[in-house]
Amino acid sequence: MEIKVGIVHGAREIIVETEETAASVETAFSKAVDDGSVLTLTDDRGRKVLIPASRIAYLELGQEAARRVGFGAL
Template sequence: MHVRIGVIRSQKEIEVELDPDSEMETVKKAITAGLASGEMLWLTDHRGREVGVPAASVAYVELDPSASGRSIGFGS
């Protein structure tokens, strides 16, 4: 599952590739709880890397359950 987070006052987005077996509802609940806390939104990618974004800086969150995790071209 692919998560894209828009950050306030930034043109760049934060992209996190979660474990492909992640459940959409579980991810939504974790994101909602992180944003509701008003502190940090923490996500762990499929390699175990933890990504934190201050909740006050989150403009939007986009979930793509169909993302394959493989990119073609110059993407990272």
């Protein structure tokens, strides 16, 4: 699933490809905003992205099962 995170006063958004479900990302986002803590996202390769919840302008969740294109999709 593709997640786009808009940052306050940021010119670009952060894009993360992850295997997490939309429900789990939404729950983590809500908890981070309520606590004023850090939103932690883990991408497909196991890297972690840490974003302070106070700096998040918006969070856009893509489709959970995106169709792959190319020879690797077989």
